[in-house]
Amino acid sequence: MKDFLSNTWKHRVHFIMCIPAVLVLFFFSYMPMAGLVMAFKNFDYNLGIWKSPWVGFENFKFLLASGKTFWRMTFNTLEYYLIFTILGTIFNIALAIAIDQLIFKKIGKAFQSIMIVPVFISYAAVQFIVYAFCSNNGMVNNIISFFGGDPVRWYTSAEYWPYILTIVKMWNSIGYGSVLYMSVLAGIDQQLYEAAVIDGANKRQQILHVTLPSLIPMITIMLLLSVGGIMRSDTGLFYQVTRNSGILYSTTQVIDSYVLNAILTTPDYGFTAATTFYQSAVGLLLILIVNGIVRKAAPENSLF
Amino acid sequence: MKTATEPNVNSELISSDLPAIKIKKRKKPRIGQYILTLILGLYTLFCLLPIILVFVIAFSDDESIASNGFSYFPQKLSLKGFQYVFNYGRQLFVSYGVTIFITVAGTALGLLIMSLFAYALSRKDFRLRKFLSIYLMIPMLFSGGQFASYMIFTTMYHMKDSIWLLILPLTVSTMNVIIMRTYIQTSVPNELIDSAHIDGAGEVRTFFQIVFPLMKPVLASVGFMMATAFWNDWQNALLYISSDNKVPLQLLLVRIQKNIEFLLNNKNISSSALVAMQGKIPEYSATMATVLVVIGPIMIAYPFFQKYFIKGLTVGSVKG
Known part of the structure; x- marks a missing residue:
């Protein structure tokens, strides 16, 4: 572990070089993945994605019923x-x-x-x-x-x-x-x-x-x-x-x-x-x- | 790429009867070769004809289209289509500006941050690179899809109607980073990077003065692919853009089509209203002239970049 940290410190410039791309991927690829939890929620516009109440598999029932x-x-x-x-x-x-x-x-x-x-x-x-x-x-x-x-x-x-x-x-x-x-x-x-x-x-x-x-x-x-x-x-x-x-x-x-x-x-x-x-x-x-x-x-x- | 020179290089090593076979083959192209050329020629024509049709219709007279239908041989030529396009000029002008900004800013930004990332990932002794490679790969295997993206971008980031939403999501793509990383690993000699370090150049300087210039071929091929993706992106614009001064060209095309649809399907519009709108109904030649104006720049830029991506586009080894 100590090895790993010192290696990372040695390569800190490389790490910094990664940051812009890592951030873009985080905000525009990974966040939408997390956003998929909406499938298990009853979305309320005022509460936003994260605070909307959970409804389990309710939404999927409608999907199959369609x-x-x-x-x-x-x-x-x-x-x-x-x-x-x-x-x-x-x-x-x-x-x-x-x-x-x-x-x-x-x-x-x-x-x-x-x-x-x-x-x-x-x-x-x-x-x-x-x-x-x-x-x-x-x-x-x-x-x-x-x-x-x-x-x-x-x-x-x-x-x-x-x-x-x-x-x-x-x-x-x-x-x-x-x-x-x-x-x-x-x-x-x-x-x-x-x-x-x-x-x-x-x-x-x-x-x-x-x-x-x-x-x-x-x-x-x-x-x-x-x-x-x-x-x-x-x-x-x-x-x-x-x-x-x-x-x-x-x-x-x-x-x-x-x-x-x-x-x-x-x-x-x-x-x-x-x-x-x-x-x-x-x-x-x-x-x-x-x-x-x-x-x-x-x-x-x-x-x- | 593999040409007549290759057998010659080896000819000393291989027994002498091999060049003889080659020469015999080259002397008389067999009938099969001509048939192959013909088939490929026909397919090329199949690719080209629809594009030629755009040209022909853009320069056709509308009345002859209305009476005789679309044709490669219009009865009458006319420049009215273009007149129309430049009449509603202001929006076209603005849209051109928006598209050019998105394309240039997006491609430049994307190439910069992707090549930085690719360079860091190509450093073998950088331990964190294993984790970062996996982090890079996952979006290729799994994605939130357009609805989750839409909800996150609009309700959480509140970026609706922001031009950055047309730029940032398209700047980093897993495939392009992999292509760049593979290129650095195979075509930028490690010794060169090491000697730059020995000469006292820091990582940043090594990258910008040694590695980045050597990446020119891959930057050209990836850059052209990105530029066309930005130029052609209609979906994000349709989802997010609402104000007229941010409408890119592709969305303008979509809107023109929607207008035609609306006018054709709406039988309830009174005749006087129709007459009043007459000047605004985009006609075939005008529509095609617009299409031509939209796809034109790519067609012009393509020949200059073509040689790079026929050579430079290899998926390379995906595995890190």
Whole structure:
């Protein structure tokens, strides 16, 4: 202990260097975590968060009793998480390998630079672009009528939105997502490929036996990190791109967009707090479980 | 990154038939390569077309959009959209100022306090760093979520309508600190830091004169990511900002959309009121012109920073 204190004293300047970041994290990350206790309280605006009376699991009873809303947003959140994670990972890797395999390096670089651009456009702006494609006289309907089909009223037809949102999300994120995998590919030892060629491996076999295995640590880490956010969504995608339209809620409402709406209208404090507590707790639980599994199977790839 | 030079470096070590294979491969790109180029080209086009549409519509004539729908080939071009944008200029001007302030102040502050933190965490003999690493990691695994944040920030800190709420929460992110720490550990030689100490430089001076300048690539890549996050943040603005002189660009976009929605959905507005409001209904070309004005600066800055984050962005080892 004395050792530790003298070490800390010796490194007091380092400690001081940490203080600003530590304070920001404390006030803007840790305090909200503590704020989750609201889920077990009957919030009274005049008393504030800490002094409001405890009510036990009362708020969660309402959450479960709400039935349809609760299950709908849970289901949608998980559904989109699965679609986005599975498709996103596959496309990220495919794109990274494709660019890596391309012999025309200059063209590949140029393509890649353009593919990254969409991630830098906010959903508040993307929303207008999607509207230009999907409104009643938008591009998509123009093309449909051009080929003699019947125009679709996209903004009132909930059944199409899982597809629209998936396309928008992939458009937005794949180019950028592949950069991480590209950097791993660039680090693969060329001799591995050369050895594979000597052993008579063709391109397909090289990718299967050299490229993909070397990507596994990165894939595991990215998946692990995303599991913690399983109950969180890209709020902009679901709030902005759908124009927060009630008609589309059946397929587009996720927990985050529900909570945002609740805050902006008049929040039912207990209910909303219970929802976010449930959201955070499930995320934590899952990341602990999955990390535990990974640590058993491949300790070097686990997060902690 | 891995180019033709690599086999040459090794050629002395490896048997001589390897370069022959390489040369044979480079001589005739197989048909597969052209197909691959075509596929990648099509995907690039898919990424680019929506952005081009913004340009085209911003310069289209509104009446031709109304009669023929959105199109890449407008019948008539017009600059009216931009005229409209600059007509409601004052708010746009103010919003531009707010967004630029948030972006510059947030990025500078964030880079400074994160690199200080990352540097301290990279010192191997600093015992407290184990605890601080865990303290840093936890927010990545668990978070209070937007509702708890909202309640804490508004009822406890009473920061509603404060511009600092758009800056401070986004300044420190676990991932960025880890990226920086990894960069210092791998790319800033320890010997350099030690020799600075031997020459009598204190920790602070060592950091600002030796380490910080060497971190340029990682600062550029993380900085650009942060700047876009600040520039694009609409959610915090929507939650917290209410006075007009603090509205950033993204919130302005959200408000424009809300206005259109309101006017389209409200059938009860009397016709005379509609006529009176006519000048205020943002039309398609004007909306797209605004979008263009909002996303423009990022599109312009992007090429300059691009080379850094294709190279510099690696998650690195997360484990401390």
